[in-house]
Amino acid sequence: MSEQSQPLIVLLCLDHEDLVKAVHAHLISTLETRSEVQLARTRVEALRYLSSTSRPRAVIACDAAVTRPEYLEVHHHLVDYVRSGGTAIYAGAFSSMISFYAMESIFKVAWDLPWSKGTYHGGTFVLNERVKGINHKGLEKRYSTKVNCLSNVSPNHALYVDQYEVIKLGRGQVEAAAAFAKIGRGRLGYVGDVNGQIATTAVVVAMCFYPSSRAPAAPGTGVSLPLDVDDEAQATEHDQRPSILIMAFKGISDRELYAQLYRALRRNASVTEVWDSRAASQALASSYRYSAVLIVDGALMDPEHSQIASRLAEYTRAGTRVVLGVDVAGSISPPSMKAFFSRWGLPWTSGDYGRTTVVLNPAGLPKPLRATALFPSMDAKALYVKKVQREHAVYIAGPDGWVGRDEDESPAVFARVGNGYLGYVGDVNGEQQSIRLLIEMLGVTIRPGDMGPRTVVQSASYSGGVETSRQTVVEEEIPLPPPRRPRETEVAVRAANRARVRAQKKARADRLKNEGNQFFRRSEWLQAAEKYQAAALIAGPDPTYMSNLAVALLKLKLWEAADSAASRGLMQDPTNVKLLYRRAVAREALDRFTAAEADLRRLLRLDRDNQSAKQEFNAVRRMKRSGRGYDWPGDEEMTEGLNPNHDGPVVVEDESDSEDYSHVGNGTPCKSYNHGGCSNGNSCRHQHAPDMKSVRDDLGRNVCVYWLLGTCRYGDERCIYAHDRTYLPEEGWWTNTRRLSRIRNRFAKAVEAAPRPGVTEHILAESLKPTSWRRDIWAYEDYKEASKLQQLLEADERAYADDGLPSAEDREYVVRLGGMSLVPQDEDEEDVEDDLELWEEDMREREMYAGW
Numbered sequence: 126m127s128e129q130s131q132p133l134i135v136l137l138c139l140d141h142e143d144l145v146k147a148v149h150a151h152l153i154s155t156l157e158t159r160s161e162v163q164l165a166r167t168r169v170e171a172l173r174y175l176s177s178t179s180r181p182r183a184v185i186a187c188d189a190a191v192t193r194p195e196y197l198e199v200h201h202h203l204v205d206y207v208r209s210g211g212t213a214i215y216a217g218a219f220s221s222m223i224s225f226y227a228m229e230s231i232f233k234v235a236w237d238l239p240w241s242k243g244t245y246h247g248g249t250f251v252l253n254e255r256v257k258g259i260n261h262k263g264l265e266k267r268y269s270t271k272v273n274c275l276s277n278v279s280p281n282h283a284l285y286v287d288q289y290e291v292i293k294l295g296r297g298q299v300e301a302a303a304a305f306a307k308i309g310r311g312r313l314g315y316v317g318d319v320n321g322q323i324a325t326t327a328v329v330v331a332m333c334f335y336p337s338s339r340a341p342a343a344p345g346t347g348v349s350l351p352l353d354v355d356d357e358a359q360a361t362e363h364d365q366r367p368s369i370l371i372m373a374f375k376g377i378s379d380r381e382l383y384a385q386l387y388r389a390l391r392r393n394a395s396v397t398e399v400w401d402s403r404a405a406s407q408a409l410a411s412s413y414r415y416s417a418v419l420i421v422d423g424a425l426m427d428p429e430h431s432q433i434a435s436r437l438a439e440y441t442r443a444g445t446r447v448v449l450g451v452d453v454a455g456s457i458s459p460p461s462m463k464a465f466f467s468r469w470g471l472p473w474t475s476g477d478y479g480r481t482t483v484v485l486n487p488a489g490l491p492k493p494l495r496a497t498a499l500f501p502s503m504d505a506k507a508l509y510v511k512k513v514q515r516e517h518a519v520y521i522a523g524p525d526g527w528v529g530r531d532e533d534e535s536p537a538v539f540a541r542v543g544n545g546y547l548g549y550v551g552d553v554n555g556e557q558q559s560i561r562l563l564i565e566m567l568g569v570t571i572r573p574g575d576m577g578p579r580t581v582v583q584s585a586s587y588s589g590g591v592e593t594s595r596q597t598v599v600e601e602e603i604p605l606p607p608p609r610r611p612r613e614t615e616v617a618v619r620a621a622n623r624a625r626v627r628a629q630k631k632a633r634a635d636r637l638k639n640e641g642n643q644f645f646r647r648s649e650w651l652q653a654a655e656k657y658q659a660a661a662l663i664a665g666p667d668p669t670y671m672s673n674l675a676v677a678l679l680k681l682k683l684w685e686a687a688d689s690a691a692s693r694g695l696m697q698d699p700t701n702v703k704l705l706y707r708r709a710v711a712r713e714a715l716d717r718f719t720a721a722e723a724d725l726r727r728l729l730r731l732d733r734d735n736q737s738a739k740q741e742f743n744a745v746r747r748m749k750r751s752g753r754g755y756d757w758p759g760d761e762e763m764t765e766g767l768n769p770n771h772d773g774p775v776v777v778e779d780e781s782d783s784e785d786y787s788h789v790g791n792g793t794p795c796k797s798y799n800h801g802g803c804s805n806g807n808s809c810r811h812q813h814a815p816d817m818k819s820v821r822d823d824l825g826r827n828v829c830v831y832w833l834l835g836t837c838r839y840g841d842e843r844c845i846y847a848h849d850r851t852y853l854p855e856e857g858w859w860t861n862t863r864r865l866s867r868i869r870n871r872f873a874k875a876v877e878a879a880p881r882p883g884v885t886e887h888i889l890a891e892s893l894k895p896t897s898w899r900r901d902i903w904a905y906e907d908y909k910e911a912s913k914l915q916q917l918l919e920a921d922e923r924a925y926a927d928d929g930l931p932s933a934e935d936r937e938y939v940v941r942l943g944g945m946s947l948v949p950q951d952e953d954e955e956d957v958e959d960d961l962e963l964w965e966e967d968m969r970e971r972e973m974y975a976g977w
């Protein structure tokens with residue numbers, strides 16, 4: 126829905142604009158997420174909206190002014206608007222402002238309803254699902270608040286009734302905390318809550334968006350805000366949004382301060398809020414899983430809530446993010462923190478308290494938090510936690526100041542717990558920077574402007590304990606600093622150069638590939654293979670070249686080279702069915718049955734009806750059982766999870782056109798080149814070229830892989846490689862959390878097992894960067910020589926054969942070879958249909974051979 130097509134909601138705030146904005150900020154910000162909200166502050170403005178051709182979706186009387194004689198005309202218009210199909214709601218400060226007499230008369234005279242003023246009391250109010258014309262799905266089943274009730278309300282109109290009044294619903298008129306009735310063609314709502322509860326917001330929103338409203342996906346006990354589903358696509362999009370459960374047992378001390386948090390969350394997530402332990406337990410026990418839970422006060426650390434805290438810890442382990450923030454640091458007793466965090470298996474205890482400048486953890490942020498969503502630094506008064514492992518710290522105290530200086534202290538922490546995460550934000554003043562951090566910890570992505578402005582109290586005066594006046598300022602959303610890539614132009618120039626050279630190389634390589642296809646059609650396997658090899662050596666091991674090369678090499682019976690070509694292709698395209706099949710055939714010929722079986726298993730998972738693969742699979746298993754196989758080191762680990770190809774495609778390193786890419790020098794990396802820049806250029810003694818211990822960034826600098834893994838022993842200045850992610854490509858193993866943690870593991874284990882220092886380079890090479898493809902068998906093998914040798918070997922074997930007739934084993938082998946799709950590819954694009962045709966062709970061929 127575009128901004129222009131949003132429904133209009135008019136708030137009549139004729140008297141108490143400030144009060145309405147303060148107490149009902151949450152209602153206003155919620156409405157703003159799905160409609161254009163306009164305030165009518167004067168008689169003229171109110172009349173204009175009520176008689177406008179662009180009819181409001183709903184008009185909310187936020188205070189009682191509209192019932193006063195001077196606004197009689199406005200109220201007449203309001204009644205007409207409703208009778209003709211509009212929705213009017215008395216909400217906000219209305220119920221606390223209206224006088225007894227006005228209440229009596231207004232419903233009887235203006236609306237012809239028997240409603241009159243009921244009691245004022247706090248209690249638990251229960252949703253009456255008999256009330257029609259409103260969607261109950263997004264509404265709290267019951268919630269506690271303080272209410273100015275209406276009396277004499279029909280059971281068909283009483284939307285919320287005191288839990289002790291429920292029984293009276295069957296007998297006649299009741300007292301209602303909220304009511305909703307049909308008037309003419311429209312609706313009239315009354316909401317008696319005086320506290321501006323979030324559950325009440327949901328009630329008002331549901332009334333406003335009648336009749337085309339629907340609750341979002343989150344069921345459970347809390348409030349979910351109804352959504353407009355005029356547009357189905359939009360609804361689906363909303364259903365996939367993160368779902369946030371907010372636990373607010375004590376309530377937030379200054380809601381307006383956190384209006385930005387709520388606004389940003391509501392725009393980008395479905396939000397449910399619970400206020401007591403009963404509702405919280407119910408939400409946690411529900412079969413619905415929230416993607417994140419936000420705890421806004423310290424109540425959970427009280428002994429009376431220990432059961433919920435334990436449940437929450439379990440909930441975290443099962444895969445939810447649990448984040449403590451907002452008023453938590455300001456409302457807990459620090460000694461209780463230790464016991465609380467220990468439920469999550471974390472040693473965190475309370476640390477320093479005070480204000481200082483904090484900076485993002487220079488060693489990198491706990492995954493999966495993104496530095497790009499956060500401020501690099503902020504000035505914050507916070508309650509720190511101690512005994513924090515450095516990798517769990519999001520921010521740490523900056524170099525100046527006296528607060529939180531210990532190595533193990535942090536004002537904001539985030540740690541993986543089981544399948545979920547636990548986060549804590551110690552800021553006590555609701556700084557915008559820490560609001561962003563809360564949002565990021567909750568796994569919600571927001572856009573610029575989603576937080577919007579907020580009102581901050583600058584000073585207030587009190588008299589006899591009652592606030593008499595306050596000075597507020599509107600604080601705009603502070604935008605994130607722009608990404609710090611000052612050398613962007615340089616990056617662009619380099620990228621353009623690379624692209625140009627890449628295109629030239631690709632054109633040359635494609636010509637060679639086409640020549641290879643010509644040879645292949647004439648069954649000249651050797652020439653074909655040489656052309657494919659040449660193509661790949663020029664433009665890199667593109668999966669298409671590798672696939673064609675693998676077939677040609679199979680035809681030449683150069684099994685190891687075929688295996689190597691297919692493996693390289695699979696690194697970039699791990700789900701390529703043809704490559705899997707071809708590699709399986711090669712490995713089978715090498716008697717590596719375990720590995721061949723693993724490939725076929727993967728293939729069948731991708732294409733379960735692949736008959737050739739099925740038969741192949743059975744054949745391989747039979748042979749494996751015969752015990753003739755030879756497993757290579759690592760073949761037995763070819764199971765999913767351990768297979769590096771399951772980390773997703775590996776991007777082949779772009780061989781840059783720049784001369785520094787091949788400038789090896791004396792083999793010692795050039796520190797200047799990787800830091801500020803080397804002025805010696807090509808005459809430098811040292812190496813500018815990439816190596817196994819570094820990753821090339823967009824400026825051509827080599828970034829330290831040890832640093833990226835968090836294990837570099839040298840400081841940022843001393844290390845000969847760059848310690849800077851700024852210019853790294855956006856995607857890489859260093860951004861792939863799963864892969865990174867596996868690499869860390871593998872690396873740590875390998876280092877541990879290493880016999881002596883000095884072998885770490887190889888360990889890194891194996892665990893981190895696939896060996897350069899230029900060292901693959903297919904890339905360096907001389908096919909002519911190799912196939913000569915192969916023919917000699919075969920001739921030898923034939924000479925030794927007893928009777929010259931093929932054995933049963935040989936026969937089976939020929940059948941299998943016939944089953945391969947030995948057709949080169951003309952097109953770079955492989956599509957499934959094409960594949961299926963080939964398999965069908967294979968089947969026919971297979972039948973032919975089977976009769977042989």
Ligand SMILES: [Zn+2]
Pocket residue numbers: 795796797798803804805806809810811812813
């Ligand atoms: Zn240099």
Ligand SMILES: [Zn+2]
Pocket residue numbers: 829831832837838839844845846848
């Ligand atoms: Zn380093």
